Amino acid sequence: MSEHANAAVLRGPALEGLDQYDSVTDIFHSAVARFKDKPAFSCMGKTLTFAELDRLSADFAAWLQHSTDLVPGDRIAIQLPNVLQFPVAVFGALRAGLVVVNTNPLYTEREMANQFKDANAKAIVILANMASKLEKVLDKTEIKHVLVTQLADLHDVPKRWLINAVVKHVKKMVPAYSLPGAIGFSAALKKGASLNHTDVKRRPDDLAALQYTGGTTGMPKGAMLTHRNLVANMLQARQAIGSHLTDGEELVIAPLPVYHIYTFTVNCLFLMETGNHSLLITNPRDMDAFVKELKGLPFTAFIGLNTLFNALCNRDDFKQLDFSKLKLTISGGMALTKASAQRWEETTGCPIAEGYGLTETSPIVSFNPNDAIQLGTIGKPVAGTAVKVVDTDGNEVALGEPGELCVQGPQVMKGYWQREDETHHSIDANGWFYTGDIAVLQEDGYIRIVDRKKDMILVSGFNVYPNEVEDVVAAHPDVLESAAVGVPDEDAGEAIKLFVVSKNAQLDAKTLRQWCKKELTGYKVPKIIEFRDELPKTNVGKVLRRQLRDEEPSNT
Structure with missing residues (x-):
């Protein structure tokens, strides 16, 4: 906290160790050397040790270097759910000097095409379940190299055959597709194993990932996250969270999607850096299977968000699990309600520590100390981070007064990919990133969010921007005009x-x-659709979304 009670800036402690590493791959090699025989990632009963992750990612890097024309800095889309192939593909791509473009596997063809074109992606690793969508849009992109993987490709025989056969032939979850020239991910790894690779040296300011986030125009924007951004946030997480964990000894449950910046940084990067074991849950919506997988496991940490905590605490089978080893529960991605936090602690005996972050900040900005949690706040700034709040004219306001939250630190993105104007609007000359969220800085050093971006809707931790929804609706021949707003929802936090x-x-x-x-x-x-004769507008014709949002709920 700042030394002066009335100061308008809060600062975290000094960040340690940032100059020790130039890149994410430097940290990866350090972790592999320290924890090679420890489990790194598990999924559906199969575990990869750090040594196996090192070998497989090297095989993938070798394939990329010898079997493609990709060069360092090229973008590779990774469109996978929580499976073991994800960390292998990510670290293999980074070792080959490529830029990772995390892609939601639930995207429609339109959303896929938009992101791949915007990122100028040259390659993709995609789950076979989504390959039929790629087939329809491939010619609209610059993608030349397609790698297709099935759900259990990194499992041992015969389990691999069994799971893949059930998914394809029994559950019929893999629509037919035709992608001439595509190669199986397993085949690429096998070929790469016979080749030598050379880890590409990356500088701190080189791009490591393009992480897409919704834009105020409705079109997603790629946040340019450098190696320095991600390394800084890993080390910031270590200082904020690591003191509650023992390196190389924790089993952490990862039910949230790894393509999302929250889980990508915390589970795929930070927990790798600390040598800890992440259990990837492929389909947390299948709550029966999810809870069954947790049964009997001595898990010590749990990464989640408000809606998931609520859903689990409503289940009798979850309440019967053994929580005696659980010592850390982290919430992010959406606001944590006090009711959810209290129910979780009553059920598990473990309090929830809420943090706050954004795609543009890699993501962690603040975190509640596990031994001094203050419910209703997003904690204190993490190491190396300064936060302030400003009024509509950009002037700093005093502690205790609401204003737009601004963030400065080594985790703040380089900018938006190919959007210089939007970058300049979001990051000022002194490196302050304007979040658009309205916050109060408390005198005790904690931060409280009181409102957020006026139009954004947060559904189960995912940003939804009204313009994108309205653009799709506007294409319907019977629609004259529309407006999308967020309304409170018990399950998702907000509904559209x-x-x-x-x-x-x-x-x-x-x-x-x-x-x-x-x-x-x-x-x-x-989720809710209401028909109107007209929509409220300003005198220049702009729809007043706030007026619609603030109306009493309709009975229609």
Whole structure:
């Protein structure tokens, strides 16, 4: 905290060790050397040690270097759920000097095409379940190298055959596709094992990842995260969280998607750096299988968010698990309610420590000390980080007063990919990133979020921007105009409510929702649709979303 009670800037402690590493791969090699025989990642009953992760990622790097024309700095999309192939692909790509483009495996063809084109991706690693979508958009992208993997490709025979056969032939989760020239991920690893690779030396300011986030225009933007950004956030996480963990000894549950910046940094990077063991949950929506997988495991930490904590605490089978080893639960991605936190602690005996971050900050900005949790706050700034709040004119406001939260630190992104204007609007000349979230800095050094970006909707921890939803709805021939807003929702934190002015009285909510499902990922599809004769507007014709959002709930 600042020395002066009335100061408008809060600062975390000094950040230690940042100059020791130039890149994420430097930290990777350090971790492998220290923890080679320790388990690194497990999924569906299969575990990879650090030594095995080192070998397999080297095999992938060798394949990339010898069997493609990719050069350091090229972008490779990785469109995978929580499977063992994810860390292998990520670290292999980074060792070959490539830039990782994390891609949501639930994306529609339109969303995939937009992201791949924007990133100028030259290669992709994709789960076979989504390959039919790629087939439809591949010619709209610059992707030349396609690697397809099945769910259990890194499992041992016969389990690999069994799981893959069930997924494809029994559950019929792999639509037919034709991708001439595509290679199996396993085949690439096998070929790479016979080749030598050379780890590409990367500088701190070189890009490591393009992490996409929604934009105020509705089009996702790629946050340029450098090796320095990610290394800094790993070390910041270590100082904020690591004191509660023992290097190389923890079993951490990872149910949230690893392509999301929250889990990508915490589980895939920070826990790798500390030599700890992440259990990847492939489909946390299958709650029966999820809880069954936890049964009997001596897990010591749990990474989640509000909706997941709520859902688990409503289950009798979850309440019967052994929580005697659980010592750390982390919440992020969306606001943690006091009711959820209290229920979790009553159920597990472990309090929840809430943190805060953004894609643009790699993501961690602040965190609640596990031994001094203050519910209702997002904790204190992590090491090397300064935060302030400003008024609408950009002037710093005093502690205790609300204003826009601004962040300065080594984890702040380099900028938005190919969007210089938006970068300049978001990061000032002194390196302050303007979050758009409204916060209060407390005199005790904690931060409290009181509001956030006016139009953004946060559904189960995922950003949804109204313009994207409205653009899809506007394409329906019977829609005159629409407006999407967020409304409180017990399960997801917020739900999307769509107000529609229709040209056809026969148009109904079910039809419109089906239309949206063709173009939007599930969490972006409106949950509530209300038809209106007109929408409230400003005198220049801009729809007043805030007025719609603040209305009393309709009975229709």
